[in-house]
Amino acid sequence: MGNICAVSISCNALFSSCIQCFISKAAYISQLEDNLVRLQSELQKLIHTRNDVMRRVILHEQPLKMKRTDQVQGWLSRVQAAEDQVAELQQLKDEQTQKLCLGGYCSTNCKSSYKFGKRIYKMLQVVTTLKTEGDFKIVAEKIPEDPVDEMPIHPTIVGLQSTFDKVWTCLGDQQVGIIAIYGMGGVGKTTLLTLINNKFLDTPDDFDVVIWVVVSKEQKLEMIQESIGKKIGLWDDSWKTKRLEEKALDIFKILSKKRFVLLLDDIWERVDLIKVGVPLPSPKISSKIVFTTRFNEVCGHMEAHKQFKVECLAHEEAWKLFRMKVRRETLDNDPDILRVAQLVAKECGGLPIALITIGRAMACKKTVKEWNHAIQVLKKSAFKFSGMGKEIVGLVRDFYSIIGDLLRACLLEEEDYDGLKMHDVIRDMALWIACEIEKEKEKFLVQTSVGLTEAPETRKWKGVKRVSLMGNRIENLSEIPSCPHLSTLFLNENSLQMINNDFFQFMPFLKALNLSYNYDLADLPLRISRLVSLQHLDLSSTKINELPEELKALTNLRCLKLDFMFSLHIIPRRLISSFAKLHVFRLSDFGRFPPEDSVLFGGGEYLVEELLCLKYLNALSIQLKGSCALRKFLESQKLHSCTQFLHLEGLEESLAVLSLTGMKHIDELVISSSRFEELKIDYCPREIQQIRESHCFHSLGKVIIQECIKLRDATWLVFAPNLKNVAISHCFVMEEVISVEKGGQVKEEIESLNPFAKLEYFRLQNLRCLKSIYWKPLPFLHLKKFTAIGCPSLEKLPLDFNSVKERKIVIRLDTHLLEELKREDPPT
Template identity: 45%
Template sequence: MGNIFSISLDPIITRCWDCATGQASYICNLEDNLHDLQAEVAGLEELRSDLMSRVRIAEDEQQLQRLNQVEGWLSRAETLINDADQLIVQSPPHVENLCMGGCCSTHPRSSIKFGKQIAKKLKQVKDQKENGDFSDVASKPPLPSATERPSEPTVGLESNFDKVWSCLQKEQVGIIGIYGLGGVGKTTLLNQINNKFHDTTHDYRVIWAVASQDRPIEKVQDQIAKRIGLSNEGWESKSLDEKAEDIFQVLCKKKFALLLDDIWERFDLTRAGVPLPPKENGSKVIFTTRRFDVCCQMQPNMDNNIRVECLPPGEAFRLFEEKVGSETLRMHPDICKLAEAVVEECAGLPLALITIGRAMASKKTPREWEYAIEVLRQSAASVLPGVGKEMYPKLKFSYDCLAEKPKSCFLYCSLYPEDYPIGKDELVDCWIGEGLLDEHTNLSNVRNQGHFVIGSLIDACLLEEGKNKVRVKMHDVIRDMALWIAGESDKEKFCVKSGVQLKELPEAKKWEEVTRMSLMWNQIENLTEVLECPNLQTLFLGRNRLRVIINDFFNFMPMLRVLDLSYNMLEELPVGIAKLVSLEHLNLSWTGIKKLPVELKALAKLKYLNLEWTEHLEMIPQQLISSFSELQVQKMEGCRYGCLLVLEEMEHLKYLNVLTLTFRSASELEKASRFNKFFSCAIESVQLIGFRDSRSLNIMALAKLQHLYSLSLLFCLELEEVKIERNIIEGAGYFHSLRHVYLFGSRYLRDVSWVTFAPHLEVLWIFECIGLEEIISEGKLGEVAELKGNSNLFSKLEILMLENLPKLKTIYHHALSFPQLKEITIVKCGMLKKLPLNSNSAKGQRLVIEGDKGWWKDVEWEDESTQIAFLPSFKPVL
């Protein structure tokens, strides 16, 4: 009985004990607390939803960043709501356990524990609601040090990136210029620099800005202001100077890196409010431009101006394959080989490779690719999608920035074939003949203007300078763009079929509209058709196989001003050439012409006549040359017809400014020197060929030439010495204008010490002089006191080329400074062991030394520092 009684009383006693200890309230209030919790949670959800709406408006519309306390409150509220929902879901069994009107439970321990959880969660929810009153939910975000920019994977920019990044690490470097052809990848490179800042730890504030051609300073100011937190409602109303002051006040206290993309002229950093780097804290400005002259204006240090070159063949093909798709290239065995030809036409320009690669992505047959190659060699704009609408307009911005005359001069360059090295002087003379340059009081000034225009086109990356600086070249894609521009023009109508293997005249729909025609570098042998070209001004027929031109060929070209027949097999000119009454420029060089027709007297406006290397020219009618009363340029180097026979006539030509001549003997040179007019003013270039009548040359006569620019000694087989005489120095004997000297085939000549009298010499080429032992003889200089210790020796020399000089031991006995030297080429000069260099020679110049690998290994250096300085300069001759 006792046991039964004790068992039945235990639950009651336990419940009573719990109630007595104050835990019963959790059971008694469970239902009410559950109800209250559901209501409070609903209220919290409403409050959270309203707050989230305010946050989204602030973030999305006002570009603000939510406050940390708001973010924390929202996070805690979400957790509370989820926890409360779980408790509410778990509540039905606990409510069912309640008994005695809700004051007791059949499972009191479980009910008390659950009741505690409900009560605690209810208090937390109420507290959370009370803390959810925020006057502000967001504020301006802190500015990141760099903002990542979208950028596609790149090909071939790695070395350029390394150069720029290496420059950035140098404390003394504040401004870095990146320049190159349009579409070559300058902006892509700047993107990479920006994203490198984004991905690495640093203390720069990186600012990206694009310079507009319209109001560039104001546009850049606005981009800087936005990046450094100055852009607000009052910003737009401020003047340029006020904005500059605000920007300066912020940036002068920061370490910044300004990445300035696509500037077209010198950008005035100070006027924009940008403190000039380098500051003490190491701020930087990196900019891109298509113009080299802009780089120099922004900062003159050449090492900090980095040119982005076109891609080499391998990398060019890799980029093209990426855009065209490897699947397309595998569609047929021939397509890959044809693709190489397409890539070659793009000449390494990334913009062209990308644009044409995308255009060819759908072309799956060899015939389509063969047609595309043909189109690219002519004009791709009308056939390949994206070329005329996307690629050329992007490139054309460089052209649009030119003045009117340079624009015409630029388009003129497209008359030459692809990859053709265009002589600068030849080009300028054609521009003069066409009337593309300004009228000047003398020919020298107008030629200087022509070279200035060439420099401007090189600076704009629209022309590329040749290796020895006397020639320029047009990038294939830039040439195509020029032809596209000319084709779109109402004024310029070009017919350009140069270098396309024509064997006869091309067909044209409207010959009467053509203003310039180039058929050079073809295989045309005969011109037997009459062309009616009333507006034609330039006709290039050079480098064909011309033998015959019918008399009537020139009958209907009354406006023709420039005619080039050079490098042809012509033996005679048609008498019909007399019809060219407007002709100013006639080039007959390197032809087989045997005589000039007397009918040429009709060319009353002729200003330029080139007879160079007409080795069969035996007859020029008397009084023909003197009849060209307007003649300014007469070129006769290498002409068989003796110059003495025409010098007398030339004395009556009052406008003649430029004369080039060949002398074949010392006696001929002596007689010619009596024509004082030409020996004092007009002679620009002289060749001495043969000179078999003398072993010694007195250079005194040539020293009188005021404008002698180029001097060549060719095959003077018996010549042993060129005398240096004291009276050269005592008189006005220095070769002040001489820039280029060429020596070839003088087998007994032992030195060329006389070149020390050419203080402005830029190019010295010596070939096949097998007896030459030294360039400058110290003994001979010692004989002339004024030259002893000459510190300016070769101070202007840029190019030195020495080839096949087996006895050459010395260039000069002491090290020289060579402040302008850019290139030395030494081939087959086995006895030359030492160069006149020390560690200070060519300082600051990017000197290239080309030669045989074996010779380079045996070079003896003045000291270790000299060797270290010049080892990176070597380039083996292929």
């Protein structure tokens, strides 16, 4: 009986377990419809969370030079994958729900419904978990600074090698901590300091950080601290509000733990480095300080351990430099011109800046008469610049016949953000011309980068024609100046937050207004409409949310720049098209959620329609969001032909390369946050020949591809022969930069294009599936920096260790790539 009882209990338990298992699995079917509804609801919540996270990421990344954390990026990728999987399940929804019967509690195909219901349930769990994980306290972190920032330098350098060698040798002396470089203005001190800075690129392990600071005549300790703070990662909104002493303590805490090189350019008087927070070098502290100055006594005041004087060029070196700047055929074809040219060079007194400036000016002079006139002008009335003492440099008052439109070229307006910084010698001369020669004709108010916190008194504005207050810290423009003759006003790179509504009331002839890089400027005064003569308006990198309707009054506008305006959401309809005389329009980045009454709504589709109304438009920079806006843009050959910068975002459909062949002048192309699979090319000899003959990408110098999650390659880049900068990041399925399969079909034609022949900067980042860059080694004749970070599947590079050493290429690689490169195996 005991045995029978035991069997009975066992059977009951088994039966109960079977029933429980059946019920739990049957729930996948009976709850299928409810789970589908819940899944869609939870997915929408997840998408809202994802959008909130992305907004936070965008606010940190570009404006604050930060990058999203790996945790955030991984979460975003998982969210995208989940969204794709839910979309796939939604496509099966109707088919599966039709199989349900008995009020949804059973199915005509239980096996199929069970599997589908289980997938729905599992995906519901995934989506719910992702939503919970999306509560990030930190979404981005500061990007580590490179130890050395490469400084631009002219390739033509004469007469500095000997001094450079001495200074560089001195930098290796443990007993020498502070080095002075002195000499007259324009002799080449800054060039020498730049050579020293760039030399550290070859020895990045010698020091932890190399810091470049421009001090200049109106030196402010706060501005020196600002430059240092930015380089060592201290600069943020909270740090800006600290007192000088607090900033000094922060700087000291960091630099005292580092081996640093501090390069101070253009010191006019002693800088108290202790107050700045810089630890003074000593035999126990292996850091270095190198500075340039015009004055020998400053070397003593700064307690320099070694001093090096930069002299004017000797006759032979001066003549060599001058010949480099004048056309060779001009000098060689006429012995009389050659003789006079030697006299012109001699009049420059060996000063490099004068030799370069005058040499360039004379390059187009082809007759003996023009050269004789130049020498007469030079000898007629010499001008001695301040700080030169007995060293005579002949530059003259009536030199207009040689340097042409110096005033307009250097003082009216800058060409782009990089601007035009005059050497102090030429600046001295230009200001002398402006203030003395044309005192009766022109009046200037120029106070740039002098630390102003308030605008000059309104009485100083009276009667002026040109005002430049750029590079200061002016926050408010509350006064109302009267400037009936003002034509140019530069207020860029300040801290403007408020402009009086009547500030522009008495500027009827203002033609150029620059308000760019005032990051806190959120509103324009409505009475800006009074500027009816305005031709050039730059609002780039401001916080402006809306362009007022009143701007329609600016009917003479020829140039409108709205780059990097991440807060800009509203541009009234028919505003852009009202600028009938517009030649230049720039809008590279704008706000993400514009309202329906804004021309930005629809990703730029309505903006394209208005641009088509501008018959004089000849230079365009634009961001388009979505395939609809792009299709509208591609319909216009006119817009193609004048596009210089194009940012494509949110593309869903693949794009044919042949559709872009009309863009003959495009310089920079950015493609981001898109889901298209490829830029399509029919890789046959006929289409390749067609693309080559169109020269569509011949002007393209820079390409950025980021967050294109379905893009597998960028083979089309081989058709851009003049590329100098390529950056590809966060394309998680990209396996090849140049596809072996696609390119292999026309291998000879592709190789004849010499891919990347002029490339200088190549950055590959967070491409986890990337396996190959190119199928064979590339010479990279002009490559300066190569980065491959976060590419775990990449095993070979198209360059070898010897080429890196010989060409002095700066490389940043994942550890496994660096070890592979050092093995010096033949690259593949």
